[in-house]
Amino acid sequence: xxxxxxxxxxxxxxxxxxxxxxxxxxxxxxxxxxxxxxxxxxxxxxxxxxxxxxxxxxxxxxxxxxxxxxxxxxxxxxxxxxxxxxxxxxxxxxxxxxxxxxxxxxxxxxxxxxxxxxxxxxxxxxxxxxxxxxxxxxxxxxxxxxxxxx
Numbered sequence: 001x002x003x004x005x006x007x008x009x010x011x012x013x014x015x016x017x018x019x020x021x022x023x024x025x026x027x028x029x030x031x032x033x034x035x036x037x038x039x040x041x042x043x044x045x046x047x048x049x050x051x052x053x054x055x056x057x058x059x060x061x062x063x064x065x066x067x068x069x070x071x072x073x074x075x076x077x078x079x080x081x082x083x084x085x086x087x088x089x090x091x092x093x094x095x096x097x098x099x100x101x102x103x104x105x106x107x108x109x110x111x112x113x114x115x116x117x118x119x120x121x122x123x124x125x126x127x128x129x130x131x132x133x134x135x136x137x138x139x140x141x142x143x144x145x146x147x148x149x150x
Contacts, residue, residue: 004134007126012017015058017105021046022054026141069098069147070125074132075113078105082137083112089131090116093123 012020019079025040034040034084041048076082090097096117103111118125 004130007129011027018050019054019058021061022058023131024052025051026055026059046077047071054129059146064126068118069115069145070095070118070143071113071115071138071145071147072129072132073144074110074114075139076110076112077137077139078108078110079137082135085135086112086138088115089135090127092131093125093128094119095122095125095128113144 018078021044024044025037025046028034028043029037034043037048037051041051045054074086084102087097087100096119097114099115100114101113116122129141129143132138
């Protein structure tokens with residue numbers, strides 16, 4: 001049985017150094033200050049295997065998420081109504097949908113990118129992500145980016 005994904009917000013001093021270095025390596029790559037994962041790993045003093053082990057599971061969280069855009073990546077079954085069910089979750093948490101990009105399904109699986117705006121009355125984002133992951137037919141949800149709006 002697959003373990004339920006949970007999200008935590010912890011103070012930086014409680015985060016192991018290797019995870020902080022992974023976040024820094026990702027920042028270097030995103031800012032194009034380095035071109036390869038090997039260069040990023042070398043720059044922050046971790047192995048490539050450490051980077052790949054944690055890169056999808058650790059990212060900085062800002063104290064005030066309001067005024068942020070979250071870009072999410074999904075892999076989901078090509079089933080009627082499934083996208084609607086995911087969008088209902090976004091509406092339930094009172095976030096604003098900015099963009100939706102869905103690929104043509106291949107072998108019954110569609111890739112989807114969803115950008116949402118976190119508003120003043122938006123609910124708990126970790127719970128929202130967890131609820132999305134639990135939705136039948138959703139295979140994968142990943143936070144791709146967080147950015148300030150405007």
